[in-house]
Amino acid sequence: MTKALLDQIEEVARLTREDSAQVITEALAAGMAKLYADAVLGAFLRGKISRRHAIKRVGLEAVRQAERQARAVRDDVKWGLNG
Amino acid sequence: MASAVADAGPLIHLSEIGQLRLLNQFSPLVVPERILAEVRSVRSLASIRITRVRVTASSRRRLSVAIRDRLDSGELDCLAFCREQTKVIFLTDDLDAREAAQRMGIETHGSVGIIVRAVRSGLINRSEATAALRLMDSTSSLFITRQIIEMAIERLRESK
Numbered sequence: 001m002t003k004a005l006l007d008q009i010e011e012v013a014r015l016t017r018e019d020s021a022q023v024i025t026e027a028l029a030a031g032m033a034k035l036y037a038d039a040v041l042g043a044f045l046r047g048k049i050s051r052r053h054a055i056k057r058v059g060l061e062a063v064r065q066a067e068r069q070a071r072a073v074r075d076d077v078k079w080g081l082n083g
Numbered sequence: 084m085a086s087a088v089a090d091a092g093p094l095i096h097l098s099e100i101g102q103l104r105l106l107n108q109f110s111p112l113v114v115p116e117r118i119l120a121e122v123r124s125v126r127s128l129a130s131i132r133i134t135r136v137r138v139t140a141s142s143r144r145r146l147s148v149a150i151r152d153r154l155d156s157g158e159l160d161c162l163a164f165c166r167e168q169t170k171v172i173f174l175t176d177d178l179d180a181r182e183a184a185q186r187m188g189i190e191t192h193g194s195v196g197i198i199v200r201a202v203r204s205g206l207i208n209r210s211e212a213t214a215a216l217r218l219m220d221s222t223s224s225l226f227i228t229r230q231i232i233e234m235a236i237e238r239l240r241e242s243k
Contacts, residue, residue: 037228038228038229038230041228041230042228042229042230042233043230045228045230045231045234046230065178066228066231068178068182069178069227069228069231070228070231070234072178072181072193073193073195073196073227073231073232073234073235074234075192075196076192076193076195076196076199076235077195077196077199077234077235077238077239079192079196079199079200080192080195080196080197080198080199080200080201080202080203081199081203081238081239081242083200
């Protein structure tokens with residue numbers, strides 16, 4: 001674990017008055033939640049799972065946000081290559 | 084060169100991946116004073132050519148109430164300025180600001196587009212653009228799904 005990461009864990013523990021082990025547990029859970037959402041939204045955008053299935057797993061807002069982002073990036077790449 | 088107005092997002096995100104210089108493909112690159120105040124902490128801002136503008140309250144008031152209620156003041160300054168230009172590109176990574184600008188008929192693009200366009204502009208090669216796109220996902224504070232970045236990389240690779 002890097003010093004920067006250890007420093008961050010200590011600072012969060014100090015600010016929240018939790019112990020470091022608890023901070024690490026919460027960081028792992030938060031990181032895992034992001035990885036999970038990314039994996040589900042990635043599968044949805046690739047057409048591997050249905051929209052309904054994606055919504056059930058990560059919520060409507062996250063799916064809508066991913067759709068908006070995908071639309072924006074498709075437009076941007078098209079512009080970047082041809083525009 | 085195309086002229087552009089920059090919101091805080093692309094300034095911050097491109098700086099975070101060490102590619103602020105890609106904004107040199109736009110001239111002039113206009114940045115409202117309110118946005119400059121937001122990005123004060125961005126390192127290497129001096130490495131790009133910026134035209135600073137002050138947007139007046141009366142100019143902002145000409146935007147619709149719906150837009151004024153939804154966007155922050157920096158974004159409003161950008162839209163108010165763009166609205167008064169004949170041809171300018173609005174650079175933003177905020178989806179609400181992007182969609183509001185598009186409804187106003189303002190051409191809008193984000194950091195991913197800036198990176199891809201920089202290949203065509205000769206500022207970076209494809210390999211560097213791919214690395215920059217990956218850094219957007221792994222390092223920058225841009226909130227974007229990894230698969231979307233991979234889609235962009237795939238399209239860049241497929242293009243000639």
